[in-house]
Amino acid sequence: MRRSPTIYFSSYALSLLGSGIASVVIPLLVLDRTGDVLAAGIMATAGMAVSALTGLFSGLVVDRVDRRAVSVTANLLSALSMAALLVIDTVWGLNLAWFLALSVVGAVIRVPGMTAQETLLPALARLGAEAAGGDGRPVRMDRLVAVRETVGNVLLLAGPGLGGLLVALLGLSPAILLATAGTGLLAALATLLIDPRAGRVPARGPGPVEVSGGKVSGGGASGGPVSQGPLRRAVADLADGWRFLFRHRLVLGSTLVSGVFIAVLSVLQTTLMPAYFTEQGLPALTGLTLSAIAAGSIAGSALYAVFALRVRRRVWFVIGMAGALVGFAAVGSMASPWLVLGGAALAGFLFAPAGGVLGVLTIEATPDAVRGRVLGAQNTVMLSAPALVSAPLAAVASVAGLPVAGAVVAVLVGVTALAALAAPAFHSIDEQVSEGQVPEEQVPEEGDAEVDAEPGPPVGSSGAASTESEGER
Numbered sequence: 256m257r258r259s260p261t262i263y264f265s266s267y268a269l270s271l272l273g274s275g276i277a278s279v280v281i282p283l284l285v286l287d288r289t290g291d292v293l294a295a296g297i298m299a300t301a302g303m304a305v306s307a308l309t310g311l312f313s314g315l316v317v318d319r320v321d322r323r324a325v326s327v328t329a330n331l332l333s334a335l336s337m338a339a340l341l342v343i344d345t346v347w348g349l350n351l352a353w354f355l356a357l358s359v360v361g362a363v364i365r366v367p368g369m370t371a372q373e374t375l376l377p378a379l380a381r382l383g384a385e386a387a388g389g390d391g392r393p394v395r396m397d398r399l400v401a402v403r404e405t406v407g408n409v410l411l412l413a414g415p416g417l418g419g420l421l422v423a424l425l426g427l428s429p430a431i432l433l434a435t436a437g438t439g440l441l442a443a444l445a446t447l448l449i450d451p452r453a454g455r456v457p458a459r460g461p462g463p464v465e466v467s468g469g470k471v472s473g474g475g476a477s478g479g480p481v482s483q484g485p486l487r488r489a490v491a492d493l494a495d496g497w498r499f500l501f502r503h504r505l506v507l508g509s510t511l512v513s514g515v516f517i518a519v520l521s522v523l524q525t526t527l528m529p530a531y532f533t534e535q536g537l538p539a540l541t542g543l544t545l546s547a548i549a550a551g552s553i554a555g556s557a558l559y560a561v562f563a564l565r566v567r568r569r570v571w572f573v574i575g576m577a578g579a580l581v582g583f584a585a586v587g588s589m590a591s592p593w594l595v596l597g598g599a600a601l602a603g604f605l606f607a608p609a610g611g612v613l614g615v616l617t618i619e620a621t622p623d624a625v626r627g628r629v630l631g632a633q634n635t636v637m638l639s640a641p642a643l644v645s646a647p648l649a650a651v652a653s654v655a656g657l658p659v660a661g662a663v664v665a666v667l668v669g670v671t672a673l674a675a676l677a678a679p680a681f682h683s684i685d686e687q688v689s690e691g692q693v694p695e696e697q698v699p700e701e702g703d704a705e706v707d708a709e710p711g712p713p714v715g716s717s718g719a720a721s722t723e724s725e726g727e728r
Contacts, residue, residue: 260399263379266445267372270330270408274369274437275414276363277337278433280422287427288349291399297351298358305362307638313367314496314631315489318624322371323454324376329368334439341429350427364648370630371454372446376403377618378453379627387484397568398566400614403434404607408552457623496628503658504680505620509613510633514640518608519583519664520548521641527664531657533590540592547596551603552610568612568684575609576672578602587665589658616684642719 285295318674336357343353380396421431500506524545559571578601585598621629644667647705652660675681 269438269442271410273435276418277435279418280417294351294527300359309366310635313370314628317371317627321454327372327446330439330443332364334436336617337432337436344429401611404611406554411549464585467568475703487565496632508680518644526649544599546602547599551600552607555604555607571608575606578605580669580672583668589661639668
């Protein structure tokens with residue numbers, strides 16, 4: 256029971272539900288207490304900047320401290336920070352300084368918790384495969400990731416929707432954030448039910464992780480002398496994660512493709528769609544573009560969850576890239592509001608399975624000993640991507656007009672999709688073995704000797720390989 260993915264998905268859903276409620280309520284509270292639109296923008300920018308910076312270091316924590324404990328602690332602290340808003344408003348009164356402080360604290364808490372939570376799913380898949388012992392039929396990572404994507408897309412709609420409903424029913428009050436605090440507390444309790452072995456940090460082999468000649472070698476240790484200081488060891492360990500990300504073409508390609516799509520969605524949500532629908536005299540439709548993408552993604556993820564093991568990964572990937580190209584071309588054309596909404600739904604529906612494939616490939620290709628640092632590096636890239644794209648595209652829209660900015664979005668997505676289809680790293684993705692299906696080695700019982708990571712088989716034509724360091728102390 257404690258290895259059941261259902262417990263994991265319950266915790267994951269509760270965390271996302273709380274975030275969705277807060278995403279609606281907190282900006283409204285900022286506007287209500289400060290009366291300044293700029294204050295909401297400053298708080299959002301500060302939160303994103305701190306999240307990106309925290310992503311640099313969150314992997315170090317996740318690769319050194321029990322991952323289940325990190326996830327539980329992050330959920331509990333998140334719940335406390337939400338409850339603190341009510342106390343502060345009652346005693347002193349909320350102002351921009353308090354909102355900024357709590358935004359920074361929330362970002363520092365959220366990123367390590369998110370990274371730790373992501374590492375638990377492949378560990379649960381491995382434990383399930385080991386329990387089956389070849390007699391059962393363990394669930395493959397493809398299906399688990401597909402379910403996680405479906406849950407995430409559903410909550411992308413349900414969370415903000417519930418937040419808006421609470422505001423409509425109860426009025427704008429910090430007391431609403433007690434609902435967010437409650438979801439964080441329940442998420443922590445659900446995570447505590449997960450098998451403790453899923454959170455254990457695997458022992459690391461000697462030397463840094465290297466990707467060369469079709470092999471992954473090393474176990475993620477800093478490789479420096481034992482006598483070196485903790486700061487130098489931390490820097491060396493941090494460099495391992497970034498080195499792996501940039502040298503493993505499959506992981507790097509997945510990160511870049513996902514980063515581009517996240518950046519495009521961000522600029523559509525915050526800049527282009529509000530301006531376009533306002534220009535069309537239909538401001539009420541502004542939020543429907545993201546809702547259309549989310550609704551399409553729910554259907555696409557559900558389809559992938561059902562047929563993930565019956566259709567080759569390369570087929571899902573090609574359909575997803577082609578669908579993104581066509582769908583965002585329709586959105587970028589801004590020819591009519593309904594074409595924009597239809598293109599958004601199509602892009603979400605066809606890209607969702609490809610996004611699931613990218614998630615599975617990253618899990619399988621990353622050694623468990625550096626999983627936290629690699630995920631931390633990926634999260635930093637993805638959190639930074641919107642900041643790199645939003646301002647330039649807003650400038651294009653301001654100077655050259657919305658149609659030109661829409662065309663730039665369509666070209667950016669099209670070039671990314673075509674480059675991904677042509678990239679050798681994605682040509683042989685069906686050859687990669689699922690970690691949840693075939694564990695590379697058994698996990699020693701507690702107290703057994705440390706097992707060093709060993710290189711795994713080659714992965715596709717990228718020259719990279721997949722391996723797991725499963726040794727435990």
